[in-house]
Amino acid sequence: MTTTLHDPTVRTLLDELFTEAARDDQRPERHLPDDSQGRADALADVYMPISEAGGRLLYALVRAIRPAHVVEFGTSYGISTLYLAAAVKDNGVGHVYGSELSATKVTAARTSLAMAGLADRVTILEGDARETLAAVPGPIGLLLLDGWKELSLPVLHLLEPRLASGALVVADDITMPSMRDYLDHVRDPANGYLGVEFPVEDGMEISCRV
């Protein structure tokens, strides 16, 4: 059994991306506009990735459920996308739809996916996910929510009609106060999810569409 995550090219690429992301804290302070696009442009050099453990978790989930479609809100430099795309490739089935507001990051993520030999497994949609993800096909078997946190619930609402029965919705950074309305929604049994908080880095909420 092999995994694309152990492919030397993919491993080296992920190591380089995580090394660069580790410098996020050293980047200059800057004014952040209130609007989503302005904030994305102001933070175009900041990676903010999932953790390595979070990446391995996403890879394992996608391998286990073999989704036809994987959707990602918030691609950034493509670290999480690489894990998702590697799993789809190793499944031999499925496609990943990423979304990113920053044009700089879209170009960089596409370059990384091509270097990893995974470009044909992924479509990265440039622009506001609230618009670009409106057209992605269902059924969605796994949804990663990792964009601006206050948009997690609106993006979930947008995609809810296309979630497969048994789909997994994974939300990153759930300790952030701006995740409160999202957590209230997926933790209310009346809304059709059964979930668990998973202790990787800043916490991931894994919710199963039941």
Ligand SMILES: C[S@@+](CC[C@H](N)C(=O)[O-])C[C@H]1O[C@@H](n2cnc3c(N)ncnc32)[C@H](O)[C@@H]1O
């Ligand atoms: C936390 S980072 C994503 C990290 C990425 N998942 C990874 O693991 O490398 C959040 C990203 O979401 C993007 N973003 C925020 N709001 C967005 C929106 N409405 N549509 C598309 N992308 C958005 C930001 O530009 C930023 O790059």
